[in-house]
Amino acid sequence: MSLSRIKCPSCGEVVSPKEEVKKRASSYDDCLRRCEKCEVGFSNSNNKPTIIYKNYLHNVPELVREGLEFSLDNSMNEINRKNKKNKFGFSTSEDALTWSFFNYFVVTNQLQNLLKIMNIKSKETDVEIYLWGTCIYPPKPNSNLIENFITTSNSFNESESMRTEPDVIINLKDTLVFIEVKYLSSNEISNKKEKFENYIINDFDKNEIIESGHYELARNWAFVSKLSNGKNFELVNLGLNKLFFDKNKNKLHKFENALKSDKGTFRKISWEEVLTHINTPEFDYWFKDYLINKIQPANR
DNA sequence: TACGTACCGACAGTAAGGCT
DNA sequence: AGCCTTACTGTCGGTACGTA
Numbered sequence: 101m102s103l104s105r106i107k108c109p110s111c112g113e114v115v116s117p118k119e120e121v122k123k124r125a126s127s128y129d130d131c132l133r134r135c136e137k138c139e140v141g142f143s144n145s146n147n148k149p150t151i152i153y154k155n156y157l158h159n160v161p162e163l164v165r166e167g168l169e170f171s172l173d174n175s176m177n178e179i180n181r182k183n184k185k186n187k188f189g190f191s192t193s194e195d196a197l198t199w200s201f202f203n204y205f206v207v208t209n210q211l212q213n214l215l216k217i218m219n220i221k222s223k224e225t226d227v228e229i230y231l232w233g234t235c236i237y238p239p240k241p242n243s244n245l246i247e248n249f250i251t252t253s254n255s256f257n258e259s260e261s262m263r264t265e266p267d268v269i270i271n272l273k274d275t276l277v278f279i280e281v282k283y284l285s286s287n288e289i290s291n292k293k294e295k296f297e298n299y300i301i302n303d304f305d306k307n308e309i310i311e312s313g314h315y316e317l318a319r320n321w322a323f324v325s326k327l328s329n330g331k332n333f334e335l336v337n338l339g340l341n342k343l344f345f346d347k348n349k350n351k352l353h354k355f356e357n358a359l360k361s362d363k364g365t366f367r368k369i370s371w372e373e374v375l376t377h378i379n380t381p382e383f384d385y386w387f388k389d390y391l392i393n394k395i396q397p398a399n400r
Numbered sequence: 401t402a403c404g405t406a407c408c409g410a411c412a413g414t415a416a417g418g419c420t
Numbered sequence: 421a422g423c424c425t426t427a428c429t430g431t432c433g434g435t436a437c438g439t440a
Contacts, residue, residue, distance in 0.1 A: 124411050126433055145412055180408055183434050187410065194409070261436070262407065285409060286428095295406090316408095347428075 106142050106149065108135035115142065127186065128154040156189030159196045161390050164203045167236060171199070176233030176249075176265040184232075194283040197394055198267055199231060201374075204387050206237045217377045218336065218369065220270065220277055228271040233263075245271050245327075252327045256298050264323050275332040278324040280317060282339030283371075283394075286346055288316035301325055308358035312351045317366075325364055333364045340395070341370040371395045 103117040117132040122144050125131050131141030131152055139154035153159045157168065172185050188196055205214035211227045228245065229237045235246070253263045268279035280287070290296075296310050299322040309318050317337065324333045337343070344352065359366055375395050379388055 124432065126411075143411065150411075177407070179406085179435050179437090181435085183408070186434075187408085190410070192410065259406090259437075265408085283409095288408085342427090 103132055103144060103146065106133050108138055108140060109151070110138040110140055111135065113137075125150075125152060128152050128189065151191035153189040153191075156185060156196075159189050159191065159193060160200045161386060163386070164200050164207055166207070167203070168199060171231055171234040171236065174234045176263045178261040178263075180262075180265070192284055194281060194285065195232075195267075197283050198281045200390060202229060202231060202268055203236060204384075208384070211237065213382075215270075217374055218270070218277075218279070219367070220272070220275065220334070222272045222275050224272040224274055226273060228269075230266070230269040230271070232265050232267065233269075241271075243271060245269070248327060248329070252323060255326070256323070258298075264319060266320060266323070275334065276324060276328040277334045277336060278320050279336040279338055280320050282337070282343050284340075286343060286348060287314060287337065287339075287352070289313040289348060289351065290315035299323070303359065303361040303364060305358040305360065308354060312355035312358060313348075314351060314355040317355055321359065321364070321366065325361065328363065331363070335364070335366045336369055337367070338369045338374070339371065341372045344368050344370065 103122070105114050105116050107114055113135060115133045115135050118134075120132055122132060123130060125141070125143040125145075128134065128139070128141040130144070132144055133142040133149070134140070139158070141152040141154065142149040143152060157165050160168065172181065172188065175181055175184060177184075184195060187193055190196075202214070205211055206229065211229070212225070215222065215227070226242075227237065228235065228241050228243060230245070233246065233249065235241045250263075254260075256264075258264060266278045267281040268277075270277040270279070291313055292315075293310055295315055296306075296318060299319045300306055301322045303325045304318070304321065312318075317335065321335050324335055327333075356366055371391075372395060375391055378391055
């Protein structure tokens with residue numbers, strides 16, 4: 101069965117599929133349906149094809165594009181850099197959503213609003229924000245966070261080309277926040293005990309954590325706990341509402357219950373919740389539009 | 401040289417469940 | 421009964437390292 105024709109969302113012209121062998125699309129060039137004029141491709145799925153941009157920069161609003169190239173080129177996990185760039189051009193890209201959302205507050209100079217929305221309670225006003233381990237604000241960070249990050253990474257025996265890469269770090273004088281962002285995928289689960297062994301700290305019940313299977317969150321928790329070095333810390337899991345009610349919800353509860361720390365807290369925030377904050381008069385129309393178009397279709 | 405592992409995260413088919 | 425939608429699962433892509 102050949103693929104259906106599709107209307108280009110950019111110019112409105114109808115695009116017909118090329119008569120070639122169909123394979124899983126992992127780039128614009130793999131797409132059998134392409135609007136060459138707009139440089140927009142459609143994945144080879146029969147239903148709800150993903151849009152794949154020829155130029156990955158086009159997958160984020162124009163006003164937040166500056167600095168993106170630098171961050172992608174310098175992300176913490178070196179091995180994954182190329183792959184990260186490739187995937188950035190997909191309409192389903194988690195990284196593109198992360199970039200657009202957080203960088204919006206930087207370019208519009210609204211970092212205090214970001215803290216409010218993320219429910220980060222701190223009296224400090226000096227903020228540092230890092231995406232994938234690269235600083236996006238301020239232009240010249242005045243802490244040596246990354247230096248300490250490398251030290252911490254080494255202490256967990258991570259290889260230097262494959263370090264833990266927190267999606268977002270927000271560094272305040274009295275609090276260190278890691279945010280693990282999810283969009284369409286769920287939190288990574290692993291049943292391999294050995295994988296957890298490198299990230300055992302005193303801040304959680306080891307066996308319970310392993311049983312919960314939440315390797316990705318456990319690693320982030322251990323990392324932020326150690327890196328915070330005595331100050332308060334938070335691990336935030338930001339995702340669609342359904343992330344917290346999917347097949348892994350019991351395991352997630354187990355994970356949460358296994359955490360024990362005076363200094364640290366784990367919090368879940370949904371994109372839907374975030375949207376209710378954004379969908380108010382003080383935010384730019386284009387930004388609201390962007391977010392609504394990301395969040396609402398994902399629930400239909 | 402080839403294979404296994406790790407990493408992150410997306411594609412695409414299918415099973416399941418709801419609706420008419 | 422059959423259609424449609426959604427959630428889930430398996431598999432893949434691309435990079436590099438360690439080891440046989």
